[in-house]
Amino acid sequence: MTKVAVEFTLNTREQNEFVETGSTLLSALRDRLGLYGTKAGCHQGTCGACTVIIDGEPHLSCLTLAERCRGKDVTTLEGLAPAGALHPLQQAFMDGFAAQCGFCTPGMILAAKCLLDRNPDPTRDEVVDAISGNICRCTGYEPIIAAILTAAQGLRKPARKRA
Amino acid sequence: MSVTLSAAKQARLVPAVQAKGGRIIAGGTLIVADLNYGADSVALITLDRLGLDKIAVKGGKVTLGAMVTMAAVARDRRLKFLHPVADSIGGPAVRAMATIGGNLFAPSPYGDMAAAFLALDAEISFHDGKATRKLPIETFLAQRRKLQKHCVVSISFAAPSAGTFHYVKVVRRKPVSASVVTIAAVIPQKAGKIKGARIALGAMAANAIRARKAEAALEGRKLGDDIIAAAAKLIAAEASPADDAYATAWYRREIAPVHFARLLAA
Amino acid sequence: MEYRKDYFAETQTQDLTEVGVTRQRSDALGHVTGKTQYYADRQFAGLLHLKMVRSPHHHARIKSIDVAKALKVPGVVRILTAKDVPQNIYTILCLIQVEPNDEPVLAFDKVRFKGEQIVAVLAESEAAARDAAAKVKIVYEVLPAVFDVEEALKPGAPLVNEYHGRNYFTYEGHHCRRVRHGDVERAFAKADHVVEEMYQSSPIEHAPTETTGCIVVPDQNDRYTCYSNTQALYFTLDNTALILNSPFHKLRLVGGTVGGGFGGKVDVITEPIAFLAAMLTKRPVKYEYSREEEMQVSSPRAAERIYIKDGLMKDGRITARKVTLYVDAGAYSRHSPYGTTKAAAHMPGPYTIPNVWVDCHCVYTNRTPSSAMRGFGVTIGDFALEVQMDKLARLIGMDPMEFRILNAYRDGDMKAHQKQVEGAALVECVQAAADLARWPIDDRSKTASSLKREV
Numbered sequence: 001m002t003k004v005a006v007e008f009t010l011n012t013r014e015q016n017e018f019v020e021t022g023s024t025l026l027s028a029l030r031d032r033l034g035l036y037g038t039k040a041g042c043h044q045g046t047c048g049a050c051t052v053i054i055d056g057e058p059h060l061s062c063l064t065l066a067e068r069c070r071g072k073d074v075t076t077l078e079g080l081a082p083a084g085a086l087h088p089l090q091q092a093f094m095d096g097f098a099a100q101c102g103f104c105t106p107g108m109i110l111a112a113k114c115l116l117d118r119n120p121d122p123t124r125d126e127v128v129d130a131i132s133g134n135i136c137r138c139t140g141y142e143p144i145i146a147a148i149l150t151a152a153q154g155l156r157k158p159a160r161k162r163a
Numbered sequence: 164m165s166v167t168l169s170a171a172k173q174a175r176l177v178p179a180v181q182a183k184g185g186r187i188i189a190g191g192t193l194i195v196a197d198l199n200y201g202a203d204s205v206a207l208i209t210l211d212r213l214g215l216d217k218i219a220v221k222g223g224k225v226t227l228g229a230m231v232t233m234a235a236v237a238r239d240r241r242l243k244f245l246h247p248v249a250d251s252i253g254g255p256a257v258r259a260m261a262t263i264g265g266n267l268f269a270p271s272p273y274g275d276m277a278a279a280f281l282a283l284d285a286e287i288s289f290h291d292g293k294a295t296r297k298l299p300i301e302t303f304l305a306q307r308r309k310l311q312k313h314c315v316v317s318i319s320f321a322a323p324s325a326g327t328f329h330y331v332k333v334v335r336r337k338p339v340s341a342s343v344v345t346i347a348a349v350i351p352q353k354a355g356k357i358k359g360a361r362i363a364l365g366a367m368a369a370n371a372i373r374a375r376k377a378e379a380a381l382e383g384r385k386l387g388d389d390i391i392a393a394a395a396k397l398i399a400a401e402a403s404p405a406d407d408a409y410a411t412a413w414y415r416r417e418i419a420p421v422h423f424a425r426l427l428a429a
Numbered sequence: 430m431e432y433r434k435d436y437f438a439e440t441q442t443q444d445l446t447e448v449g450v451t452r453q454r455s456d457a458l459g460h461v462t463g464k465t466q467y468y469a470d471r472q473f474a475g476l477l478h479l480k481m482v483r484s485p486h487h488h489a490r491i492k493s494i495d496v497a498k499a500l501k502v503p504g505v506v507r508i509l510t511a512k513d514v515p516q517n518i519y520t521i522l523c524l525i526q527v528e529p530n531d532e533p534v535l536a537f538d539k540v541r542f543k544g545e546q547i548v549a550v551l552a553e554s555e556a557a558a559r560d561a562a563a564k565v566k567i568v569y570e571v572l573p574a575v576f577d578v579e580e581a582l583k584p585g586a587p588l589v590n591e592y593h594g595r596n597y598f599t600y601e602g603h604h605c606r607r608v609r610h611g612d613v614e615r616a617f618a619k620a621d622h623v624v625e626e627m628y629q630s631s632p633i634e635h636a637p638t639e640t641t642g643c644i645v646v647p648d649q650n651d652r653y654t655c656y657s658n659t660q661a662l663y664f665t666l667d668n669t670a671l672i673l674n675s676p677f678h679k680l681r682l683v684g685g686t687v688g689g690g691f692g693g694k695v696d697v698i699t700e701p702i703a704f705l706a707a708m709l710t711k712r713p714v715k716y717e718y719s720r721e722e723e724m725q726v727s728s729p730r731a732a733e734r735i736y737i738k739d740g741l742m743k744d745g746r747i748t749a750r751k752v753t754l755y756v757d758a759g760a761y762s763r764h765s766p767y768g769t770t771k772a773a774a775h776m777p778g779p780y781t782i783p784n785v786w787v788d789c790h791c792v793y794t795n796r797t798p799s800s801a802m803r804g805f806g807v808t809i810g811d812f813a814l815e816v817q818m819d820k821l822a823r824l825i826g827m828d829p830m831e832f833r834i835l836n837a838y839r840d841g842d843m844k845a846h847q848k849q850v851e852g853a854a855l856v857e858c859v860q861a862a863a864d865l866a867r868w869p870i871d872d873r874s875k876t877a878s879s880l881k882r883e884v
Binding site for chain 3: 030031034035036037038039040041042043044046047049076077078086089090091093094095097099101102103104105106109135136137138
């Protein structure tokens with residue numbers, strides 16, 4: 001196996017890694033960096049459990065070659081909030097019982113974050129579309145949709161106060 | 164298994180790499196899934212440095228670079244008619260990665276954008292290693308296995324007049340699923356009569372195909388229930404759908420006329 | 430959510446303080462921060478990857494197995510076949526005396542379903558294990574296969590599982606699990622209507638987001654720790670000890686965190702072979718189903734076929750119910766003999782019927798072995814029973830809710846299983862459902878009670 005150096009930004013920090021050519025970002029995150037918040041469900045882009053944010057857009061890390069992340073900005077669930085703090089999406093998922101087995105939760109939260117960053121006041125349909133590539137098998141989609149709408153509301157409030 | 168990755172510096176150099184067993188990786192949604200399940204050694208070549216991610220709309224002509232993503236199509240206000248097509252493909256993450264160039268090669272039942280391009284009578288520009296060539300999409304799709312070794316550069320077509328482009332993707336799970344039947348159609352009318360209808364079907368053959376018999380049934384007629392019903396009867400006449408995990412061939416043939424009729428009646 | 434204390438008020442405990450109160454899940458913080466540790470969220474130096482060579486045939490005799498070429502693939506460390514497994518033939522529920530042992534850990538003389546595991550390849554990388562697995566050469570003699578429960582029970586059908594000698598599980602000497610109560614044939618003769626219908630279902634895959642798998646790690650003193658996403662840690666521990674002829678104290682299982690199970694992770698499939706591999710190589714071993722394996726090989730909910738024949742009076746009383754039910758166990762027992770017993774125990778549904786005859790067959794076919802899934806043995810039967818109830822109500826022009834209330838169990842009624850009903854609550858459930866759905870029901874149904882049968 002040949003290894004190549006890849007320099008990228010990971011959760012706001014500069015990261016230099018040697019990765020095997022042809023290996024995925026998912027494998028780099030889990031097997032090399034020990035960031036287990038990104039989950040492997042299907043390795044074929046169907047389940048969304050491995051969703052991460054690259055340059056502001058949701059990406060499937062199981063279908064992204066690590067080498068192609070050179071110079072990119074990658075965010076995983078571990079980078080969503082400072083240690084000890086929770087992002088409003090995380091808080092809303094907790095409060096709204098939107099995480100039963102928890103396996104789809106990282107992907108769901110990151111897919112939702114991409115939506116809210118772009119569209120702070122989404123409709124229910126827009127929330128459904130945002131998580132449409134993420135499969136949940138036990139929580140049920142309704143609490144997840146409700147949690148995302150609640151988080152959106154919470155994120156909008158301070159902005160209004162400032163205005 | 165060993166995989167190498169390099170970025171092509173010019174489109175004309177890509178076919179030579181592919182001739183030696185290399186493969187283009189665009190969005191990666193198809194090829195990396197293969198690698199994860201144990202493909203053989205391969206030299207991957209990206210088109211990231213060729214500037215093929217541009218969208219141009221000039222004088223009613225749309226030109227899309229091969230590396231334009233579904234998300235970029237869905238964001239472009241000049242391409243509103245294509246938004247339902249882009250939005251029907253995968254979830255947001257797939258749309259952020261998948262390219263229109265890659266979609267031309269997506270195996271059935273995938274390839275909804277290619278079906279839309281077929282209805283739009285698109286022209287495909289590709290480099291064969293010697294020169295840039297152009298082919299009508301119908302010819303291109305029919306030979307796509309062979310043409311895969313070239314380098315698709317762009318796809319262009321005339322923007323359809325307002326209200327003439329119709330699209331429906333029938334799926335088992337809404338949203339996000341592979342197609343049971345995809346129907347894309349451009350139905351222009353002149354003096355109240357249909358002129359130059361083009362109907363494309365996805366998931367109804369090995370690649371997107373035209374429904375010429377249904378088109379002929381519409382030609383020169385006034386759009387109405389009886390004419391729609393007559394065309395609907397012929398919609399799957401040239402199709403050869405497959406059984407897969409999403410639907411049986413029988414089911415695809417059964418529902419194609421229903422959804423076609425609903426699409427035109429709407 | 431509403432906690433109604435007015436139902437059965439005199440027998441209800443009225444001082445429950447937690448019911449109806451919202452409490453945070455203890456694992457929620459881990460879930461939303463990505464800190465919850467699933468079995469695969471660990472790294473071990475020198476980890477070996479296990480890939481399985483599987484049967485491409487539904488039913489075949491294994492003539493020969495040749496691993497020579499596979500052993501030469503760089504990175505391959507060891508290859509396991511049936512000969513390496515101390516007690517190769519097992520059945521999960523032997524722990525509760527559901528026997529005989531009928532399933533090999535690794536197939537050796539025969540394969541009985543497509544995807545059955547035969548040879549385990551251990552290598553330094555997943556890719557090497559996969560490459561080597563593809564190079565294992567197995568010669569088969571393909572045998573006729575049977576895929577339908579009723580076909581499998583016909584004389585001359587291919588024999589699926591020799592450990593049973595017949596294509597069905599034997600219940601205390603009987604060919605099926607039976608319930609007998611009253612005389613259905615006499616009741617049919619006297620009924621105003623006799624209605625017979627057939628219902629059937631396909632196998633259903635649980636499709637958990639996290640695929641089935643485990644990692645086994647050698648510890649000190651010849652002990653081994655298994656990190657698993659099984660739903661049944663102790664079933665796994667005990668079965669593994671039996672399969673490996675190992676003292677229980679040498680095996681340790683760590684688990685309980687499951688990325689979706691639904692009954693799909695109660696079989697004991699990945700752990701025994703991973704334990705064995707770790708014991709023989711003295712290295713950590715990971716055996717994880719690919720998504721394709723999860724869909725194709727893991728046990729689904731059993732397909733069922735159910736015939737229901739009912740005797741019905743014009744006034745709405747069901748006087749007889751005869752049920753013939755077939756559970757498709759696939760090639761091996763796993764949890765299906767137990768599921769079939771549950772199916773029999775569940776008939777004729779929550780209704781007081783004076784004449785009942787039930788035969789529930791647990792049938793072996795060359796399909797993927799079926800096993801547990803959310804209410805297995807009951808769910809499909811309920812579907813059939815309740816569709817049947819709607820049909821009966823429609824036939825005599827009776828409201829479906831009133832029809833159910835009329836026939837529902839009351840406390841003190843005799844069940845088909847010769848047990849007196851206690852704690853019945855279906856009447857009240859239907860009344861509450863009608864209320865919520867604003868579905869009008871007559872006064873007699875409104876005032877009915879599970880505590881007594883109105884005359």
